[in-house]
Amino acid sequence: MENIRNKRNRKFRTREYYGNSASDYHLLPFRFIELSESKEILVNEVGESLIVPRGTALKIAQRCIAENDPIIPDLISRFFISRKPIPELIDVLATRYRTKKSFLDSFTSLHIFVLTLRCNHSCHYCQVSRVTENREDFDISYNDIDLGIDHMFKSPSKKLTIEFQGGEPLLAFDKLEYAIERITRLNKDFKKELSFVVCTNATVFNTKNLQFLKEHNVLISTSLDGPEFLHDANRPKTGRNSYQLVLNGINYARKMVGHDQVSALMTTTRLSLDYPIEIIDNYLENGFNNIFLRPISPYGFALKNKTKNIYDDKKFLEFYKKGLDHIIKINQRGRYFVEDYTAILLKKILTPFCTNYVDLQSPSGIINNVVVFNYDGRVYASDESRMLAERNDLTFLLGHVSDSYESIFYGKKSKELSKYWSNESLAGCSDCAFQSYCGADPVYHYASQGDFEGFRPTSGFCLKNMGIIKHLFELMDFRKEEVMPIFISWISN
């Protein structure tokens, strides 16, 4: 074999031999947004970002970047520009794109079973109707559970999360037991990776149900709105102290099933907005390592109580920023404490991986990642969809659990929705820099603005996400040294 390699000239060549002239490049798809008067954020198709001086995007587009501008290596290595019309590393970029969208591989992995509408509480923001505790008509039937489970095992996803909701699902404990046992039994053949979650108000625990939840490794998700006065104001229960009941429940459950098996979700109400610090400190005191500062959703029952719950989205943003700042301080003091929504966004911004958070996905998480089997056998596109249905709006009703898998998951409704579930093609979003971090939420926009597409200039979803994402970039730029170690610790597991 005549080997050309052997005859190479081993004289060293200069740096210039391996370089190109600056303006000689091709653009790769990217978007940008102003960060401040002097800076802007560039974000490319796979979510790689770069904070640069204001006007850089224009200079890039007009090929006005100076030859020795130190930004050139960054632009090339982060895939904003390429020396070749088709970048040599396009396969690497394609893999990254695919990875970012890999939540699609796990088509419908979250299955929600609404076991009952009965509840022993009456929270004013409750997103589904409440009913008195003793009406068996509001429990799901065994037959519907069976049918739901059968659909679930048809999902191609390797991992399945089964979430039990209510009302208060533990009031229908027999149904819960039945469902978990049947799923576990059937899974001996299907061999999926299962996780069970039960969303409970933590006030109806007993040795029997906790023992069962422990045995089946069921994660307990409960609600805690913050300090006593706030929690109780949000969740009145005739004659009893709801806050104490929940805390007792949480502690009881922690003792029985393990500290880390119990998590809490908070709901923000208009009243909460003035108390970000107190709420966070309350979580801290009660031994939690995380909090999800979430706005109240514009769905279902909650809308009826307009004066109390509909608050300015801008006020929520302030609440969030104050809260996050406080949480950063907590971490600086050496206590690991995560704000979950921030962590989800940071995973999208700083890691090459995808997240499974349903509300921030494009294509949207509805149907693609979540489906709800309601107590009455109806199947909905998402949790929020069934809340709308409780207001007699059946827009997102996909069918009945007795319908075929195909008609539910690939039926007319799904097709219609699919036109609006990619933010890549939505007005406003299509050239938004944050597209790859944000999502499309047709249910939200339908509920708040009356159509699936939504109108970004006044959308609460857009205002919230744009505000939060921009704020995170501000922090990562202006307070880099302080926040980066904390943020990175949040994304690493």
Next chain:
Amino acid sequence: MIDLVCLGKAFDLQKEIVAKITGIEDSRVVNCKSLNGDLVFLQSDTSINPDLANQKVVVGQKFLDQLYLGDVLLLKPNGFVRILFRVKSNHNSLFVTEMCNSNCLMCSQPPKNADDIDYHYTINEQLINLIPKSTKFLGITGGEPLLLESKFVKLLDDCQNLLPETHIHVLTNGRYFAWPKFVELFNGIDKERIVFGIPLYSDFDENHDFIVQAKNAFNQTILGLHNLGRNEFRIEIRCVLHKLTFERLPRLAEYIYSNLPFVEHIAFMGLEYTGYTPYNSKLLWIEPHAYSTELEQSVLFLNSVGINVSIYNIPLCLLTPSTRKFARNSISDWKKEYLEECIGCSHLNDCGGVFGTSKIQSAYIKAIID
């Protein structure tokens, strides 16, 4: 440092022999045997021992006291002896070629152009038959091993068959792996027992290409890493620290995480002042303490996103305290040295020392007194 080679005088040695030490008679006479039964005696004395008059003998071997039963030697008719394998060492490697398709500015063993593939292949095939089955670790190095192409796959295959417990570590620039068809050649290899250590010197193609003195090398290496990753091979990335690499080091760390998150280990390596490096000293040399900030940033980042990271070849006193725990005792035992400055250092036992082969040492080496 230990000498791995010694020039003596050979008697009755017609050809090169690869032989394993089978007997140590005393500190002055050692015998070894090749695969096909040739018996050769090594003597430290310069004049041949009368008892061995009719045997194959190499006299004047000064390093006999460093040899152990089971070590494998290469003996040449001109009296040159090289230790190929040392049972007491954890740093044994098969050397497969001196050729290379790159020409790195800081290469410690500058490549040659003569085709030596078959020569080394013959030696290595014998060597892997002679080394103990219990060998835990075996490196493969060059030059650029992938230039052996299908012979390389054959060698790997033989290694894995003959040495079922051995973990193999290949040092390659990975450029050939850019071709998916080439990666397919490795389909039959046991992926669990092999790691490819591949250098990456920058996130910016032009820098990397300049450092390795080969156009397109960066893109080929990245595509190669990507192909290996897709095929679930185990990968280590190596980056030598010097004046041309340290500035973008934190960016390189991010680049690896974003584009190659499947990499299982990243090693940042101090520069060995030997080979081409003294010649390119102006371009390359920088005091390690001058890049300790960039190194710290990169190491802590990779560690916090969950990628294993190590620092090789840098003594502890040149590292910031937060990065010391990432330093490994990496300098091969035969090259390793400690300096006068080390006397009284409280970290002497954990420290990997310095390259005895380096022609200059950092001026900042200083005993750490806790």
Next chain:
Amino acid sequence: MEFVCVNPSLLKISLSKEVYTIDVVYKCFYWYSGKYSVTINEGLSTIEIDLELGEGIQKVDGLIKRLKIDLIDFKTRDIVSKETVNIRELLVAKAFAHGDEFDESPPGEIADTPTNC
């Protein structure tokens, strides 16, 4: 580029079509249509935009300054997105392609290539 404040609640804007395409104008003023009532008319060589706010437009100078910046930004976005349509499509196609149907051969000279590749 012309801005005329006809009355306290109406700002008229005239843009040359040589500088701004109708696409860019629509995308830019989309974001103003939440607050203002926006009317866009395409003329022969210009695009005429009416921005109306019933309660009266506050800080017109600031608004004009913002508009100028936004127009440049949306024009830049338009350049980038037009120039990258094809590569974006290729990227998505590759991302979801099966097997090696879109594989490129690696960069480099013949001398760089392993045998039979």
